[in-house]
Amino acid sequence: RKEVEQDPGPFNVPEGATVAFNCTYSNSASQSFFWYRQDCRKEPKLLMSVYSSGNEDGRFTAQLNRASQYISLLIRDSKLSDSATYLCVVSSNDMRFGAGTRLTVKP
Amino acid sequence: NAGVTQTPKFRILKIGQSMTLQCAQDMNHNYMYWYRQDPGMGLKLIYYSVGAGITDKGEVPNGYNVSRSTTEDFPLRLELAAPSQTSVYFCASSYRIREETQYFGPGTRLLVL
Numbered sequence: 001r002k003e004v005e006q007d008p009g010p011f012n013v014p015e016g017a018t019v020a021f022n023c024t025y026s027n028s029a030s031q032s033f034f035w036y037r038q039d040c041r042k043e044p045k046l047l048m049s050v051y052s053s054g055n056e057d058g059r060f061t062a063q064l065n066r067a068s069q070y071i072s073l074l075i076r077d078s079k080l081s082d083s084a085t086y087l088c089v090v091s092s093n094d095m096r097f098g099a100g101t102r103l104t105v106k107p
Numbered sequence: 108n109a110g111v112t113q114t115p116k117f118r119i120l121k122i123g124q125s126m127t128l129q130c131a132q133d134m135n136h137n138y139m140y141w142y143r144q145d146p147g148m149g150l151k152l153i154y155y156s157v158g159a160g161i162t163d164k165g166e167v168p169n170g171y172n173v174s175r176s177t178t179e180d181f182p183l184r185l186e187l188a189a190p191s192q193t194s195v196y197f198c199a200s201s202y203r204i205r206e207e208t209q210y211f212g213p214g215t216r217l218l219v220l
Contacts, residue, residue, distance in 0.1 A: 049208070
């Protein structure tokens, strides 16, 4: 079993749609959680950290469920510019990256 | 600030050749990392450094070496290139603990033929 698993997608959604990604992790001792965004042929960039109480940044909402060992990312009112691959990152002693979920937002 | 810079952007190597991937950061970060990303796979940690003069192995260190003589620079050395080392290599840095937000360089695409 992979340490961090994500549905690879692709998710193809129209502009304005709401889309959600899930990510599961195997190490119950994991302490920090992040979502990174990676555009095609570019480096990953931090989208948001994920806190136990859940957190929101504009159209983006992240949730953590420690009991079930998964984190989620919700994107509301999708924009064309949201098209990218979203990487789930989980950290205990070091950071472990998921393979990413690809999102394409279409006009 | 330039952030994290990497050179070269792209390189083709023949099997058995060696090369050094350069990485530098100007944010005075203590922690630096080297990752590789293969198609459809997550980033894998090759080596990391917690400060000048201190390096340690990550998840996939075989075939690579690193050094950290200054806070700013963290080069990655491939001694005998193999086709399995064809990948995109990312350097990253963070200020304090390893789990803190990491800032990535633009990557080096390496093709070994």
